[in-house]
Amino acid sequence: MKRILLATLSVVALNATAQDKVMTKELLWQLGRVNPVGITEKGDYLIYKVGTPNMEKNKIEYKSYQVSIDGKRVKELESTDGLLKDRNLSPDGKFSLSSEDVKVNKVLGKDRYPELKDATVYVYDGLDYRHWDKDSDGSFSHVFVTNLETKEKTDLLKDEPYYSPQAPFGGEEDYIWHPSGKSVIYVSKKKSGTAYATSTNTDLYEYNLDTKQTVNLTEKNVGYDTHPTFSPNGDLSWLQMKNDGYEADKNDIIVRHKGVDINLTAGWDGTVNSFVWSKDGKKVYFNAAVDGTQQIFEVNFPGVSRIAVTVKQITKGEFDVTGFVGFSGNKLLVTRTDFNTASEVYSYDLKAKSWNKVTHVNDVAYSKIAKSKIEKKWITTTDGKKMLVYVILPPNFDPNKKYPTILYCEGGPQSALTQFYSFRWNFQLMAANGYVIVAPNRRGMPGHGVEWNEAISKDWGGQVMNDYLTAIDEVSKEKYVDTARRGAIGASYGGYSVYFLAGIHENRFKSLIAHCGVFNLESMYGTTEEVFFTNWDAGGPYWDKNNAAAQKTFAQFNPKNNVAKWNTPILIFHGGKDYRVPIGQGQEAFAAAQLQGIKSRFVFLPDENHWVLKPQNAMVWQTEFFNWLKETL
Numbered sequence: 001m002k003r004i005l006l007a008t009l010s011v012v013a014l015n016a017t018a019q020d021k022v023m024t025k026e027l028l029w030q031l032g033r034v035n036p037v038g039i040t041e042k043g044d045y046l047i048y049k050v051g052t053p054n055m056e057k058n059k060i061e062y063k064s065y066q067v068s069i070d071g072k073r074v075k076e077l078e079s080t081d082g083l084l085k086d087r088n089l090s091p092d093g094k095f096s097l098s099s100e101d102v103k104v105n106k107v108l109g110k111d112r113y114p115e116l117k118d119a120t121v122y123v124y125d126g127l128d129y130r131h132w133d134k135d136s137d138g139s140f141s142h143v144f145v146t147n148l149e150t151k152e153k154t155d156l157l158k159d160e161p162y163y164s165p166q167a168p169f170g171g172e173e174d175y176i177w178h179p180s181g182k183s184v185i186y187v188s189k190k191k192s193g194t195a196y197a198t199s200t201n202t203d204l205y206e207y208n209l210d211t212k213q214t215v216n217l218t219e220k221n222v223g224y225d226t227h228p229t230f231s232p233n234g235d236l237s238w239l240q241m242k243n244d245g246y247e248a249d250k251n252d253i254i255v256r257h258k259g260v261d262i263n264l265t266a267g268w269d270g271t272v273n274s275f276v277w278s279k280d281g282k283k284v285y286f287n288a289a290v291d292g293t294q295q296i297f298e299v300n301f302p303g304v305s306r307i308a309v310t311v312k313q314i315t316k317g318e319f320d321v322t323g324f325v326g327f328s329g330n331k332l333l334v335t336r337t338d339f340n341t342a343s344e345v346y347s348y349d350l351k352a353k354s355w356n357k358v359t360h361v362n363d364v365a366y367s368k369i370a371k372s373k374i375e376k377k378w379i380t381t382t383d384g385k386k387m388l389v390y391v392i393l394p395p396n397f398d399p400n401k402k403y404p405t406i407l408y409c410e411g412g413p414q415s416a417l418t419q420f421y422s423f424r425w426n427f428q429l430m431a432a433n434g435y436v437i438v439a440p441n442r443r444g445m446p447g448h449g450v451e452w453n454e455a456i457s458k459d460w461g462g463q464v465m466n467d468y469l470t471a472i473d474e475v476s477k478e479k480y481v482d483t484a485r486r487g488a489i490g491a492s493y494g495g496y497s498v499y500f501l502a503g504i505h506e507n508r509f510k511s512l513i514a515h516c517g518v519f520n521l522e523s524m525y526g527t528t529e530e531v532f533f534t535n536w537d538a539g540g541p542y543w544d545k546n547n548a549a550a551q552k553t554f555a556q557f558n559p560k561n562n563v564a565k566w567n568t569p570i571l572i573f574h575g576g577k578d579y580r581v582p583i584g585q586g587q588e589a590f591a592a593a594q595l596q597g598i599k600s601r602f603v604f605l606p607d608e609n610h611w612v613l614k615p616q617n618a619m620v621w622q623t624e625f626f627n628w629l630k631e632t633l
Contacts, residue, residue: 021369022395022432025622028423029053029615032361033060034343036325036335038084043328044069046345047083050361053615060615069328069347071358087172091181095209096146099175104161107138126193131529132168133577133609141165143175143186145209156186156207156214164188166202166226176228183208185217185228185236197531200224201244204236217256223249227274231255231301232281239272245532246457248414250450253284257303264299268311269449276324276332285314285332287321289416289447292376292388294320296334296348315348318374320419333358337421339392340371340428370395372431379440379474382466388448389471390417392427392437393480402482404633405436407472407509409490409497413456413464413537416446424612424621425491433626438475442467458539458549460493461500461557468501472508484510485633491515491573492581492610496559499589502570503562511632513625515573516581516610519589520560521553527582563592569599571628573621576606601628 033051040047046067051060064077077083088097106112109119122135129136142157143164157164164186165174175186189202202224204217218225223241231237236256240263241249251271253264264284265272273294275286284299296315302308315321318338325333331347345358373393381387394403408425410417417439421428427437441448443464444456456464468488476483488509490498495517502512518524522542525534535541539549555561570593574586586602593600603624605617612618 020396023369023426023428024432025429025619025626027365027369028426028429028622029055029619031342031365031423033423034335034345034359034361035062036323036333036345037064037080039069039326039328039333040066040083041085045083046325046328046333046358047077047080048345048359055615055619058614058616067358069331069333069358071356071360087176090177091179094148095181096148097175097177097184098144098146099141099165099172100144101139102142102155102157102159103137103139104159105136105138107136111138126195127197127529127531128193129529130579132579133575134168134579141167141170143184145184145207154212156184157188160190161192162188162190164205173227176230178206179230179234182210187226187228190216194531197529198535199244200241200247200532202226204228204238224251225254229275229277231277232279235281237275237277237284239275243536245536247530247533247536248412248453248457250453253286253299255284255301260304262301262304262309264301264309265311267309268297268299271446271450271453274323276326279327285324287324287334289418289445291447292390292418292441293318293447294322294416294418296321296332314350314353318419322420331356338419339374339390339421341366342421342423369432372428373397377475379470381463381470383463385452387467387471388441389475390437390439390441391475392431392439394431394434394436397480399480401480403434403436403480404485404487404629405438405472405476405481405483406430406629406633407468407486407488408437408439409468409488409494409501410439410442410445411490411492411494413444413460413493413496414446414453415493417441418447424618425489429622433629435629436475436481438471440467440471442471457537458553459557460496460537460553461559465497465500465504468497469505469508487511487513487629487633489513490517492517495581498570499559500557500562502568503559503565505568507567509568511629512568512570513573513628514570514586514589516575516578517572517585517589518559518581519585519592521558523584523588524581527584529579560588560592563596566593566596566598569628569632571601571603571624573603573605573624575608575610575612576604577609580610599632 035049037047049062049064051062054061064080067074109121110117140163142155145154165171184207191199201222204225205214207214222244225240227239229237239251240254243249253275255262270288272286272288275284286297287294298314299311320337321334323335330351331349333347335343336346337343347356375391377389378386379389430437446453486509488498488501495514498512498514499517499519538553540547542554544550572586572590574583590602612621
């Protein structure tokens with residue numbers, strides 16, 4: 001009896017100890033990153049990879065696994081060859097699809113002047129001279145068809161100066177076989193130079209293997225046409241945005257059925273992330289933001305009949321469904337995250353309406369730490385709207401204590417603030433360091449209707465800034481908020497937000513942190529690579545004196561115009577290879593702070609882009625981030 005009691009007390013003590021432990025930056029960068037590859041043809045196993053950061057080697061190393069769909073039998077794999085259907089193999093098995101870079105334009109000095117072999121010059125005739133984090137050398141990614149018998153390779157873009165897959169993030173999803181095996185559908189924006197940098201007019205093209213001819217399937221639409229997919233019944237479907245130059249436009253599911261294009265989500269007040277067809281071709285499942293989460297929706301496919309198209313949300317919960325893996329019987333496999341948990345694969349039983357966890361990569365790590373408490377508040381904005389605000393509380397939260405509190409400013413600016421799990425902007429880690437996080441679903445975010453989503457364009461420094469200040473003011477009424485120790489942080493548009501708030505916050509904040517933020521809208525307009533983005537959101541170029549929207553943006557919403565009002569310590573991160581928000585933005589902001597005698601620090605990451613991808617750089621980032629907060633907050 002005594003031994004049993006002692007054992008019980010030991011378990012209680014262990015549990016208490018476990019609850020005292022919290023997330024650390026070291027543990028965060030030991031977690032496995034789950035990447036599903038596919039489901040075996042019989043539907044009995046999931047094949048996936050796990051990436052684990054190797055801090056010493058400064059890279060992420062991957063291993064492959066298979067797990068039964070019930071999640072109970074796991075096996076490490078030396079190779080995944082032959083386990084999954086090859087999507088790049090033609091239906092008759094005679095041809096294969098692939099992509100590779102093709103040198104098209106003479107851009108390098110040594111290309112133009114062969115006798116000057118050591119020249120390091122680049123010569124450009126248009127604005128598409130760099131993209132994301134790479135300088136153009138005149139090469140373009142092209143789709144190829146290989147005859148597996150003769151080994152003959154055919155370039156579907158015929159040495160044209162266009163990309164497919166699309167730069168910078170396109171992959172195999174940008175090209176597929178027609179079910180007949182007689183043609184290939186691929187995605188391309190067939191514009192070059194300045195026209196490429198100022199447009200989002202991406203189309204679907206069909207290349208016929210017999211005639212060698214290419215047809216533009218979506219010529220009438222001037223916005224994005226992406227993610228081509230064939231239904232089980234052979235109908236081409238894809239994602240479409242209507243407006244040229246608007247990268248955050250409403251994304252709809254289009255189905256071409258008997259020559260008619262049917263917009264399945266036209267009447268639904270939201271924007272689609274990704275989709276998958278049901279096995280019988282009668283429904284489409286898609287994921288989308290809704291009220292601060294990402295959930296699964298279902299829409300019926302009526303064909304050309306008069307049956308109404310109906311969109312239904314079929315899952316609910318405090319989590320994000322971030323992507324689809326595929327079907328195993330009635331079970332739809334997806335990836336899922338929440339503020340306390342990195343991505344894992346789950347199955348959702350479409351009949352039983354129940355969830356089951358398939359992968360358990362980080363279960364042991366999470367079992368040893370206390371989790372953050374997440375609260376959702378609905379706050380009335382200055383213009384009378386209801387705004388969702390997430391409040392993330394420290395593990396083992398004590399409501400009688402006062403905590404330093406941080407306003408988190410999301411980027412995008414039209415990115416959804418849902419239950420994401422970031423390995424940099426990690427709320428769990430911030431809360432574990434003793435901070436309350438205030439994360440508003442301010443104007444411009446998907447999940448609250450198209451009107452709310454679109455309201456931020458051409459109004460970067462307007463109502464959205466009132467949304468931020470309302471959020472921090474309302475949450476500051478809670479007795480656990482230490483109003484003498486408040487800060488604001490953010491990246492990209494979130495970094496812009498920090499720079500703008502620095503000039504208008506009226507001493508609310510004691511510390512600021514901006515990562516790759518936009519500081520000077522004029523120099524940003526002249527140096528960013530995707531000019532269509534600044535054209536749409538700013539309203540046009542700063543020199544167009546007849547454009548009222550643009551003139552208002554550059555006069556009223558430019559953070560650099562308010563630097564004389566800055567008085568708050570600020571930490572600035574910026575990547576040297578960030579061409580979306582170029583390095584000069586961070587340099588200008590740092591100079592403005594330093595030359596006014598404001599405590600400031602500049603963390604320059606010369607080989608990082610808009611993100612921080614190398615493990616050791618990420619560890620420096622985290623260390624500098626929390627050291628700064630300790631110094632200033």
